[in-house]
Amino acid sequence: MKHTLALLFCGLFYIVTACHSTNSTPPVLEKKQYIFTGSNRCDTAKNAGVDVSVAFVLLKDDTEGSRKINDSLRRLAANSIVGWLDSATVAEHPDAKTDLAKAASLFATDYEVVRKDMGSLGGCWEVKTTADTVHVGPKAVTVKYETMAYTGGAHPNSNLSFYNFDRKTGQMLTLTDMVSDTTALLDLVEKAFREQQQVMPQNNLEERGYFLRDGRFFLPANVGMSPRGMVFYYNPYEIAAYAVGPIQVTVPYTQLDGILQKDWH
Secondary structure, eight states: OHHHHHHHHHHHHHHHHHHHHHHHSOOOEEEEEEEOOOTTBOBTTTTBSEEEEEEEEEEOOOSHHHHHHHHHHHHHHHHHHHTTSOHHHHHHOGGGGTOHHHHHHHHHHHHHHHHHHHSOOSSOEEEEEEEEEEEEOSSEEEEEEEEEEESSSSSOEEEEEEEEEETTTOOBOOHHHHBSOHHHHHHHHHHHHHHHHTOOTTSOTGGGTOOOBTTBOOOOSEEEEOSSEEEEEEOTTTSSOGGGOOEEEEEEGGGOTTTBOTTOO
């Protein structure tokens, strides 16, 4: 009987240890690259055409969670192009949301339509996306997508997005999944924001040129985990003028006790 219990205990210990080890180990990454090679790709001599490139990563772990995360990462890669298409085009070609080649082809078609309507354009249209993991914890992984696009105008547009995933289920996490007290978090981020931007607590942010919502400070659309702490990223135009550029605020994990759910970092 004692021998049987000992074997059972050892078996349970092995299972728990193995599961913990799997979750704590950084996943092996597979790098992917897509480059548009259509007939109307950018011709630098003529300064006409389109240039599309998307570099992203997938997880090589053979688990249900990793497979679901990879499905999301593929969609996000395609959507970095789809986001520059008009809604009618996307509605007519829903497969572009998951097919990089299709999305790039539609982007090139849009370019040709505009070029014919206007007679000529002042250069190539471009979409360039790069993605990589930012942080991997026992329970969650954070992936960053950076996209630069030019479709005419005074300057290119850039955008950075963070996506957080539950490593076990593959579910994309929302802020409320990871944080138990968003009000306390807002106060911490505003304090860190003011310190970084050198704005005293008694000074009005709107009077300093920042964009607020109904006169109130707000958390950005993109929040992620990093080795140093929780990252809050405001893209250009989100809280300040384009000339100010993006604003990134990091709150150390030591300040997030009682706010950040256990083990998400």
